[in-house]
Amino acid sequence: MSRIDSETAARLAQRWSALEGLELLDAAIRGPEAVAIAALTSFGTESAVLLDLVARIDPGLPVIVLDTGELFDETTDYIRTLTAHLGLTRVTVSGPTEAERREAETLWETDADRCCGLRKVAPLIRAAAPFDALIDGRRRAHGFERAGMPTVEVSGGVLKLSPLAGWSDADIEAAFAERGLPRHPLEQHGYRSIGCWPCTRPVKPGEPARAGRWAGAAKTECGIHTRSLAPDAAASPLEPGNPNGLS
Template identity: 65%
Template sequence: MTVPTSDDLALWPARWAGLDGAALIAAARTALPGRLAAIASFGTESAVLLDLIAQVDPALPVIVIDTGELFDETHAYIASLTAHLALTGVRIVRPDPAEIAAAADLWQSDPDRCCGLRKVAPLARASRGYAALIDGRRRAHGFGREAVAPAELRDGVLRLSPLVGLDDAGIAAAFAARALPRHPLERAGYRSIGCWPCTRPVAPGEPARAGRWPGAAKTECGIHLPSSPPAAPPARTEAHPDHE
């Protein structure tokens, strides 16, 4: 298998600028066999992205970060949606014990570092060796995502966003057309779902991502930002319970 160089990867964003949806995923799978994976949160919109992946290649690796603070409903949705779409490449990755210990209660005082330990560091390990990662970002999310491109090279890895041009009506239409199951918390007003301590329902008229990190000057967990890995957690001699 030929390993693409950084110069090779730099060419693809311009070539794929006009692609989206399943066509973008298929182009990347052809160009980068064995070097493509997806990141999925199994949130309120994930079924649309995962359905596209299932149409192209149900065995494509799908990385899911279990932070230790996911809603029980999200755990159930991971199982049910994976079965519904017959995905065989779903891989659950978790922070290591030292990261969990160092992150205990950080969501209250330092949510950036909490996300760094619980999400960014585990994803960095899990995604080593992949040349491209698929994600579910859309320009319509707002909160700094308005200029997201279908393909962009960041930190030496291609980031592909097949849903980038879809608005909320387009997401709803995809759910209806494909009879996709919804996240169980959506009925309770949750429109963007992450860890339970940092997620709330949104009021009518609020943007979906207004429910993430309420009250904090924060709009991203960090996995969609240029890399800035957290410092290694300090050595611990006593156990600290996880707060799931």
């Protein structure tokens, strides 16, 4: 298992904090202080922009997608479509163990935090274990807890890189147009932030993108970006991934 020490992680976070987009990814993936790194993505409505940046630097970079067992069928299809379009070669699906899946069942109806913990956080902790850093697609423009987020931060010894943190909605739209990127099929139906189907709805005109996640609840994050990803937090060892496929 690769794991940089906390001092090194803090130093890199400070050094890379002024970078964004391709420049940040290039430093972390190919630069003189490159680290063991993977991209984490939901294959949601903006994921194509992040993954296009990754593919332009290294299409063989590990890409982690969490299959919670409650993804929209359209998301499953989009994973295949976008993977092929960008030529990504190391997309690995990670999901809950059978025991976690059984415990979760319809837990989303009564305890959404626990449900996310079982379906997303625990699988990510296992999948992230070999890496020093994770790339994600969060942006300050998403609002809520993301409004003041840094471009690079350290969580549980893992560096988190958000190369799109400072990008506006217009920047995202421009990237789709300039790069000819395929759209998530649910976007045309009003979905702007897409997670599990029981907890996601289309947004209304004027609402922020993430207003459709856990609508009516105070919850705005699933936990994968807000909880520690320290290896000792994992409930069970990493199970083999499913490269370029879906469970």
